[in-house]
């Protein structure tokens with residue numbers, strides 16, 4: 001049932017990737033993590049349970065879940081030397097750059113993570129450390145940007161509440177976590193947790209195939225996600241909606257711009273390599289946007305502009321012909337903004353959600369004993385020719 005691959009016998013690991021983690025059906029808009037539909041997981045599960053499912057392949061028992069959750073909680077603290085690294089980043093440093101650097105620095109602090117034949121316990125400890133420290137680093141990247149002192153993790157809080165408190169607490173102002181915000185964040189992280197062989201996941205797998213540490217592999221994935229065509233799209237969507245609002249709210253004008261071949265403008269948050277009907281995540285996030293903004297009493301005009309844009313595009317031949325529908329990034333930024341998360345942190349939020357997927361895919365690649373990645377090429381360059389000395393050129 002899952003997308004099979006033709007492994008070219010002549011060249012290992014140059015074709016598609018064989019994986020048992022996530023199943024997509026682009027035509028039917030199906031997304032399943034280890035066989036479980038995303039709609040069920042988004043409604044009934046939580047991010048740590050989904051992370052366990054992705055990484056270890058099964059939903060945890062109560063005991064397994066409590067052990068996993070407790071281990072993560074006890075590893076949220078970060079070595080003070082890494083905290084000192086933050087002083088080296090100017091406040092202009094983009095949070096994604098800070099995050100990928102901090103994650104990569106873990107290799108230095110846990111050198112056994114580089115041993116190709118490290119034990120399963122060592123591998124599992126790396127996984128726990130990554131899950132535990134990513135929220136701390138993400139919040140610290142934000143604090144660095146703001147020029148605020150960092151907050152230490154609070155182990156009495158759940159995963160999302162701990163992150164929100166590290167993000168928003170100030171020395172002069174305690175931050176009370178709103179359960180609506182924490183629950184909405186948990187659901188958004190579930191929806192971003194894995195997505196088969198997308199650009200950043202393929203990056204994690206190919207970097208990991210060289211026996212680089214899991215920290216270096218995840219750091220590479222963070223940088224791949226940064227691009228506006230991939231995880232950076234959620235930030236570009238808000239910037240696009242803000243531009244439409246500033247320009248009088250005429251979404252039809254921007255629809256025409258997106259169709260103009262001479263105009264590089266694209267409708268950000270629209271289109272997908274695989275989904276050619278609808279992105280099931282976008283449907284859930286659109287409903288959540290209405291729900292969360294309503295509960296928080298936030299009236300964000302860009303939500304209405306986004307809905308108008310979607311409505312207009314779904315009835316426009318150009319978009320229908322090219323099967324362009326809202327993707328996961330189209331509405332997510334509106335919810336992040338309602339939570340008080342600034343736009344340049346949106347892609348960091350995507351990375352926070354995608355972490356268990358990257359980990360699961362890296363683990364699978366290593367457990368499958370896959371050889372170093374070596375994509376083949378079709379050579380289109382010059383035929384053989386003689387060297388000509390410069391004075392004769």
Ligand code: SDX
Nearest residue numbers: 195198229230233258266267268269270271272273322327
């Ligand atoms: C993510 O792979 C994943 O699973 C990724 C992701 C994940 O969870 O990991 O789902 C997350 O990255 C979602 C995508 C976020 N990116 C954006 O929203 C950026 C805007 N979208 C596009 O750039 C584009 O749709 C892509 C990159 C998402 C997909 O590109 P494709 O499938 O390679 O499509 P294409 O670039 O070949 O375009 C096909 C046609 C072209 O027109 P023609 O040349 O055929 O006339 O559709 C047009 C494109 O010009 N087109 C768009 C468009 N996207 C494609 N036109 C206007 N607006 C758009 N958004």
